[in-house]
Amino acid sequence: MSELFLGLRCTRCGAEHDADRPAALCRSCPEGFLDCVYDYDAIAARLDWTTIRLRESSIWRWKELLPVRQEAPVVTLGEGGTPLLRCERLARHVGVRELWVKDDAMTAPTGSLKDRSMAVAVTKAVEFGRRTICVDTTGNKGASAAGYAARAGLACVVFCDAATTPEKLYQMLMYGATVVRLDAPFAEVSAFLRSLVRSGTVDWYYCGRENPYRYEGKKTYAYEVVESLRRAPDVILHPSAGSLSVVKTWKGYQELINTRLWSGTPPRMVAVQAAACAPIVAAHVAGRVDVSPVVGQPTMATAIASGNPGPMGTLTLGTIAESGGTAIGVEEDEIQAATIRLSREGIFVEPSAATGLAAAERLAKTGWLAPDVTVVIDVTGVGFKDLSRMGKWLDTPPVLPPSTGAVMDYVRRTGIR
Ligand SMILES: Cc1ncc(COP(=O)(O)O)c(C=O)c1O
Ligand SMILES: [Zn+2]
Numbered sequence: 017m018s019e020l021f022l023g024l025r026c027t028r029c030g031a032e033h034d035a036d037r038p039a040a041l042c043r044s045c046p047e048g049f050l051d052c053v054y055d056y057d058a059i060a061a062r063l064d065w066t067t068i069r070l071r072e073s074s075i076w077r078w079k080e081l082l083p084v085r086q087e088a089p090v091v092t093l094g095e096g097g098t099p100l101l102r103c104e105r106l107a108r109h110v111g112v113r114e115l116w117v118k119d120d121a122m123t124a125p126t127g128s129l130k131d132r133s134m135a136v137a138v139t140k141a142v143e144f145g146r147r148t149i150c151v152d153t154t155g156n157k158g159a160s161a162a163g164y165a166a167r168a169g170l171a172c173v174v175f176c177d178a179a180t181t182p183e184k185l186y187q188m189l190m191y192g193a194t195v196v197r198l199d200a201p202f203a204e205v206s207a208f209l210r211s212l213v214r215s216g217t218v219d220w221y222y223c224g225r226e227n228p229y230r231y232e233g234k235k236t237y238a239y240e241v242v243e244s245l246r247r248a249p250d251v252i253l254h255p256s257a258g259s260l261s262v263v264k265t266w267k268g269y270q271e272l273i274n275t276r277l278w279s280g281t282p283p284r285m286v287a288v289q290a291a292a293c294a295p296i297v298a299a300h301v302a303g304r305v306d307v308s309p310v311v312g313q314p315t316m317a318t319a320i321a322s323g324n325p326g327p328m329g330t331l332t333l334g335t336i337a338e339s340g341g342t343a344i345g346v347e348e349d350e351i352q353a354a355t356i357r358l359s360r361e362g363i364f365v366e367p368s369a370a371t372g373l374a375a376a377e378r379l380a381k382t383g384w385l386a387p388d389v390t391v392v393i394d395v396t397g398v399g400f401k402d403l404s405r406m407g408k409w410l411d412t413p414p415v416l417p418p419s420t421g422a423v424m425d426y427v428r429r430t431g432i433r
Contacts, residue, residue, distance in 0.1 A: 020059050021083045024050040024228055027331060035083070038144045040213075040226040047327045050228035051267075052083040056274035063275060068243070073097030075132055075236040081271055083229050084139050091138045091168045093125035096236050100244040100392070103361055106373065107391075111380040114390040116249065117358070118241060120397075121365045126187070127398035128319075128369075129261065130160035132237070137223040137230035138164040146221035147171060150213065152206035153224075154257065154319050155184035156397055161223050162193035173220060175209045177202045179318045181366075183401045203309060203324035225328065231260045238268025241392055242278050249283050250389040253372035253379075255396050256287035256343070257320040258328035259296055266335045283392070284341040287332055288375040290317035290368075291345035296329050300343035306330050316405060317351055319368035319397055342384065346374040352409065355399075364399035 024033040026042035027049045033042070042048025059080045071077040075096030084090060099119045107115035120129040134157070141149050148171040151161040158174035165172035172193040176185070177200060188195050198205045206225055213222045223230055242248060248269065254261050262285045269282035289297050293312025299305075307329025312321050325332070336343055346354075354374035355367045372393035379385040399406065416422045 020055055020062075020080050020086065022053045022055055025053050027051050028327070038140070038146075038221065040222060040228070049226070049327050049331060052228060052232050054081065054083075054271075056271065060275040060277075063277065065243075065277065075135060075233055078236055078239050081232075081235065081239070081275070082136055083232050084136065085143060088143065090135065091142060091164055092135055093131065093163065093167055095125055095131035095135045095233075096240065098123050098240070100241060101363070103363075106357070106361060109357070110373075110376045110385070110391070111387055112376070112385055112391050113388050114249075115376070116241075116245070116390070116392045117361075117363055118237065118392055118394045119363060121363070121369055121395050122398050124398070126156075126160045126163040127401055128156035128160060129234075129394070129396040130156045131164075133230040133233035134160040134164045134223065136233040137161075137227050138168050138170070140227075140229045141170060141221040141223065142168055144221065148173065148220045149223050150175070150209060150218070150220040151222070151224045152176075152202070152209040153180070154202050154321060155180040155401065156319050157224065158193070158195070159184050159187040159191070159401075162188040162191035165193065166191040173218075175205050177205045179314075179321065181318060181402050181404070183403055187401075201312065202322050206322075206324075225258060225326075231264050234261045234264035235268035235271060237261070237265045237394065238272060238282075239277075242269075242272055245390075248278075248280050249392040251286060251341070251385060252283045252392045252394065253286040253288055253375050254394045255317070255320050255368050255371045256289050256296060256332065257322040258325040259287045259332035260328050261394070261396075262287045262341075263328075263331045263335045266339055282339065285335055285339040286341050286372075286375060286379070287336060287343040288371045289320060289343070289345050290315040290351060290371065291347050292317075293321040293323055294343075294345035295323055295325060296332055297343040297345040299329060299333060300336060305333055307333065315351075316348060316402075317368040317371055318402075319366060320371065342379070344375045344378060346371050346378065350374040350377070355406075356409070358395065359399065363395060365395045366397040366399055366402040367405070369395045369397040 272278040292315035309324035354370035
């Protein structure tokens with residue numbers, strides 16, 4: 017094991033766990049999430065910007081800050097290193113000085129943010145000598161797990177709810193995964209798989225909610241944004257289910273400071289949910305430190321519809337408080353409008369991934385976002401993953417006779433001159 021990654025520590029009771037433990041939760045407390053601990057001084061001595069920039073642009077540029085064997089090969093499809101796009105029209109629309117979109121949709125290997133983290137989890141599965149991996153998913157995590165399992169030559173079992181889009185289902189099946197669809201909301205699907213793994217009924221490597229290694233991949237959001245901007249934004253908005261993206265992005269900023277790669281004020285972190293299923297928002301608004309489960313209503317933001325984030329929610333509320341951020345729910349019409357607005361900027365995303373833009377609009381209107389701030393919006397899943405839904409928003413063009421009159425008449429009716 018790398019001497020840079022020191023081991024795991026429980027976020028609840030502080031208990032330490034060995035670095036080579038294929039761990040899930042803390043041994044001492046039933047809901048204790050484990051965090052990865054590193055020797056930052058040793059990393060600082062090895063890692064500088066020149067070294068980093070000489071490496072290929074992927075999450076593995078930051079290998080020293082990931083919990084893997086430094087000398088062993090990794091499982092990769094080229095994840096990370098996604099574009100940070102300055103969007104001046106969107107900045108004007110929202111009413112902020114600078115608005116940047118971190119685009120983890122189109123250029124992520126399986127089309128979503130999950131690739132940053134799944135590459136790490138599947139690398140760990142290979143390190144631990146496991147042959148079969150499993151995940152619980154609202155769609156994207158399953159598609160990512162299936163893709164990385166295919167890459168590594170492992171078997172993959174995906175458990176999902178009935179709201180998972182057909183596009184994501186087909187993607188998992190094309191990668192060769194076994195897909196189990198349960199007639200239950202995601203929170204129950206997740207609990208079902210975790211109890212199957214815990215009871216020892218199956219011997220599959222769990223790459224889902226309790227895998228402490230997987231989430232570390234999300235820290236690379238922070239590293240990449242600082243590398244691109246050469247500063248931190250004032251605010252980051254992230255579509256949130258369990259929201260460990262928010263927690264780990266924040267950890268990434270602390271690590272840049274700890275390794276002396278950067279100094280400055282880290283951004284305020286905003287967790288965005290669909291109002292129809294917003295347990296973290298409810299807890300934040302009520303000033304609670306733990307998140308109570310909710311029974312969600314149907315939402316087009318299926319990827320982030322998780323009614324019971326459990327201990328992840330507690331960690332997210334902690335990060336929101338520490339960073340001076342907030343949590344906000346957005347309505348269905350706002351999500352649809354933001355999805356269309358991003359497309360009109362050339363950024364084609366699924367509805368869940370557009371919630372950050374919808375939230376920025378709201379937060380600017382309420383004054384929470386001041387006009388002079390720099391904002392980064394994480395867009396997290398490609399539009400192809402929910403194409404059937406978008407088809408219902410659109411008018412399919414008629415099939416015309418190939419005559420100039422008919423064609424020009426039609427084109428002019430669309431507003432083109
Ligand atoms: C498109 C998309 N955005 C955001 C998220 C949420 O990420 P997190 O689990 O860190 O809240 C997901 C998770 O499923 C997702 O699929
Ligand atoms: Zn513990």
